Amino acid sequence: MTANQKKTVQNGLFQMLCLVIGFLTIMPILYALSISFMDQREILDKGWHLLPNKIQWDNYKEALRLTPLFRYMWNSLILAGVSSLVRVIVASLAAFAFAFFQFKGKKILFMLCMATMMIPGDVVLITNYKTVANWGLTDTYAGMMAMFLVSVMNIFMFRQYYLSFSKEIFEAAKVDGCSNIRFFVKILFPLSKPTIATVYISSFVNTWNTYLWPMLVTNDDKMRTVQVGVTMLNSKDGGTIYGPIMAASVIVLIPTIIVFVVFRKQIAGGMMSGSVKG
Numbered sequence: 001m002t003a004n005q006k007k008t009v010q011n012g013l014f015q016m017l018c019l020v021i022g023f024l025t026i027m028p029i030l031y032a033l034s035i036s037f038m039d040q041r042e043i044l045d046k047g048w049h050l051l052p053n054k055i056q057w058d059n060y061k062e063a064l065r066l067t068p069l070f071r072y073m074w075n076s077l078i079l080a081g082v083s084s085l086v087r088v089i090v091a092s093l094a095a096f097a098f099a100f101f102q103f104k105g106k107k108i109l110f111m112l113c114m115a116t117m118m119i120p121g122d123v124v125l126i127t128n129y130k131t132v133a134n135w136g137l138t139d140t141y142a143g144m145m146a147m148f149l150v151s152v153m154n155i156f157m158f159r160q161y162y163l164s165f166s167k168e169i170f171e172a173a174k175v176d177g178c179s180n181i182r183f184f185v186k187i188l189f190p191l192s193k194p195t196i197a198t199v200y201i202s203s204f205v206n207t208w209n210t211y212l213w214p215m216l217v218t219n220d221d222k223m224r225t226v227q228v229g230v231t232m233l234n235s236k237d238g239g240t241i242y243g244p245i246m247a248a249s250v251i252v253l254i255p256t257i258i259v260f261v262v263f264r265k266q267i268a269g270g271m272m273s274g275s276v277k278g
Contacts, residue, residue: 059243095158
């Protein structure tokens with residue numbers, strides 16, 4: 001077997017492995033979609049049913065009847081959209097300082113920022129809740145967003161991307177009388193579209209799927225998010241109505257699937273650009 005034939009076989013095996021892993025990853029989602037079209041008796045029947053005997057939409061109607069799901073989706077959209085936008089602005093500005101400025105203690109400050117990644121979020125959960133409650137921000141969008149406005153990982157991604165830029169560009173702009181803010185707004189930020197897309201989309205999806213913090217800071221039913229709303233579909237007698245829960249889960253998945261399908265190229269480009277230089 002020649003070297004080209006070996007390479008072709010290896011590529012084929014690698015592609016098959018990727019397909020198998022991809023299928024195993026998406027299998028739970030496909031099964032949830034299938035369950036959403038089954039009635040309760042078929043779901044609880046012994047044996048494993050991959051496909052429903054008959055497609056019916058009662059579970060979707062029941063999910064929308066039991067909970068104001070679209071109101072919850074609107075709350076999640078505001079929470080994820082606005083907080084992700086703020087996160088992009090904060091992370092890009094912080095990374096701009098770490099990548100282009102020279103000041104005393106910069107390396108130590110950056111190391112301290114990175115060290116915060118080792119602190120589990122659950123450790124500061126009660127402290128953060130007390131702070132938000134003392135400020136009177138419970139049952140508000142600001143209170144729900146407070147935990148998601150800054151991410152050290154996003155700062156790191158922007159910094160790595162900015163380090164790939166030549167410092168001579170920054171120095172030449174300074175010589176021409178360009179201020180730091182103008183350089184950032186007019187030159188650096190527009191050239192950072194792949195990283196901006198990656199940070200915004202990943203932040204949006206993670207915030208959209210968050211559960212614990214919005215549940216803690218909201219008591220008003222109108223301020224609930226989709227993840228909290230889905231859990232409210234459990235019946236009051238302790239039983240679980242699997243069909244409507246799966247139907248609601250499928251509805252909740254639609255926005256994130258659309259985001260990934262539309263911006264998948266930008267996400268891949270941002271991931272690659274963030275690893276150019278260490």
